[in-house]
Amino acid sequence: MTAVITVDAENPDPAAIARAADCLRRGGLVAFPTETVYGLGAHALDRRAVARLFEAKGRPATDPLIVHVTTSSDAAALVTQVPDIARTLASRFWPGPLTLVLPRAAVVPPEVTAGLDTVALRAPAHPVARALLAAARLPIAAPSANLFSRPSPTRAEHVLEDLGGRIDIVLDAGPTHVGVESTVLDLTRTPPVLLRPGAVTLEQLRAIVPEVTLRTATPAPGVAMPSPGLLSRHYAPRTPMTLYEGAPTAARDRLRAAVRDALAAGQRVGVLLTAEHAHIFRDVPVVVAELGTERDPHAVAARLYAALRELDAAQLDIIVAADLPQEDGLWRALRDRLRRAAAQIVST
Numbered sequence: 001m002t003a004v005i006t007v008d009a010e011n012p013d014p015a016a017i018a019r020a021a022d023c024l025r026r027g028g029l030v031a032f033p034t035e036t037v038y039g040l041g042a043h044a045l046d047r048r049a050v051a052r053l054f055e056a057k058g059r060p061a062t063d064p065l066i067v068h069v070t071t072s073s074d075a076a077a078l079v080t081q082v083p084d085i086a087r088t089l090a091s092r093f094w095p096g097p098l099t100l101v102l103p104r105a106a107v108v109p110p111e112v113t114a115g116l117d118t119v120a121l122r123a124p125a126h127p128v129a130r131a132l133l134a135a136a137r138l139p140i141a142a143p144s145a146n147l148f149s150r151p152s153p154t155r156a157e158h159v160l161e162d163l164g165g166r167i168d169i170v171l172d173a174g175p176t177h178v179g180v181e182s183t184v185l186d187l188t189r190t191p192p193v194l195l196r197p198g199a200v201t202l203e204q205l206r207a208i209v210p211e212v213t214l215r216t217a218t219p220a221p222g223v224a225m226p227s228p229g230l231l232s233r234h235y236a237p238r239t240p241m242t243l244y245e246g247a248p249t250a251a252r253d254r255l256r257a258a259v260r261d262a263l264a265a266g267q268r269v270g271v272l273l274t275a276e277h278a279h280i281f282r283d284v285p286v287v288v289a290e291l292g293t294e295r296d297p298h299a300v301a302a303r304l305y306a307a308l309r310e311l312d313a314a315q316l317d318i319i320v321a322a323d324l325p326q327e328d329g330l331w332r333a334l335r336d337r338l339r340r341a342a343a344q345i346v347s348t
Contacts, residue, residue: 002164004156009033009173012128014135020169021135029053029167031145031159032132034124036097036178036199037152037305038159039068039142040167041132044078047109050141054111056166059148062224063231064114065141066099066182067121070133075100075121078108078139085209086187092208095125097178097199101186101226112141114224118188128173143228144181145170151235151305151312151341154179158309179302180333184227185212195227197333199301234340235305237312237319239270243338245323246348252277254348255320259286262318270311272321274300287314297330304334308341 005016020030027049030041040057042049044067054061069075072090076082079102086100104119113119124130133140144152147162156172183198183205191211194202205212218232219225229235242258244251255271262269263285270287273280274294281288289307292299311319321342324335339345 002160002167002170004160004170004172006172007128010127012131012171012173014131016171017128017131017135020132020171023168024049024132024136024140025138027052028169029056030132031153031156031163031167031170032128032142033126033171033173033176034068034129034142035126035176036124036180036182037154037176038145038156039129039140040145040159040163041068041140041142043136044112044139044141045107045109047111050109050111053141053143056163057143057146057148059143061111062114062222063148063228064116064120064225065112065143066228067108067112067119068129068133068140068142069121069123070130071123074139075102075123078105078119078121079103080105083187085192088208089185089205090123093200094123095130096123097125097182098122099182099184099227101184101188101195103188116224116226118186118226120184120227122182126173126176128171132171149231149234149236151237151308152181154302154305158305161309175302177302178298179304180337181229183333184229186226196229197336199330199333201329202332203329232340233343235308235337236341236343237308239312239316239319240343241272241319241321241341242344242346243321243323243342244346244348248323248325250348252280252322254346255322256280258320259284267317268315270314270316270319272307272311272319274322274324277322287311287316294325297326297334300324301330301334304337
């Protein structure tokens with residue numbers, strides 16, 4: 001059985017945190033909230049605990065883990081060198097949703113890093129995550145607390161949907177507020193490469209490191225990846241989803257036509273849209289999941305994975321989604337997640 005312990009998001013009970021920390025020290029698996037999504041934590045330096053984490057998630061060994069630490073000093077103990085730019089970025093964005101890829105020290109098991117000589121590190125900002133790190137007094141390897149390739153969990157109930165009975169403890173502190181995974185920046189390359197977009201935006205990074213570039217290559221199947229979140233299909237609902245992208249009006253027209261055709265064929269249809277366009281289907285027999293307004297990408301981010309899970313639970317035949325309106329800032333991360341969640345992308 002998985003124990004669910006409810007804690008206050010701002011002032012978690014020390015006894016509850018101590019119980020979870022002891023579980024980690026003994027090689028157990030603990031799901032806990034970060035500001036991005038819920039993570040599934042294991043003692044990062046315990047190879048057996050890490051192996052159990054991969055087994056619980058059904059995660060391939062080629063997909064590395066992010067190691068969570070409390071401070072830059074803790075991070076320095078896990079790498080062979082800390083370049084000045086890493087210190088600058090950590091001072092600006094830690095604690096927070098930025099992961100830095102650095103050269104791995106031998107103390108970090110290769111199972112954590114997919115056998116690579118690099119390790120991904122971040123210091124989370126959520127009070128529960130920080131309390132757990134402080135109480136455990138060890139680095140915590142923590143991918144998202146879901147079955148591999150499923151939408152990431154932003155609530156404890158999402159964790160239990162996927163991992164109930166597979167892990168030891170869930171610390172339930174309510175919904176996370178960012179809603180998409182951390183930004184991952186590879187500092188072992190020159191110039192640095194943005195591997196995964198997130199809440200720390202490309203524009204924010206370039207304000208400090210102007211030469212940051214975007215990753216363009218897709219990892220080959222079965223090859224160790226430098227970061228989680230790089231597979232072409234990820235964060236996906238079980239229900240097949242088609243994403244309509246391109247010129248907004250043309251994309252919505254194609255989406256509406258697809259819905260009409262699917263309903264005519266007797267299919268059960270779910271629609272994922274921003275609030276500005278949900279009215280299109282007000283009198284249509286479909287399940288609509290609103291993402292929030294296009295004026296607030298942060299609200300859309302916090303809602304995205306929960307909306308995908310709601311549609312998945314509605315026993316539909318298909319999900320259709322419209323592309324998001326912009327490509328800069330946080331929208332870059334949201335469009336990235338939608339594209340990876342889609343089984344099919346239709347461009348107009």
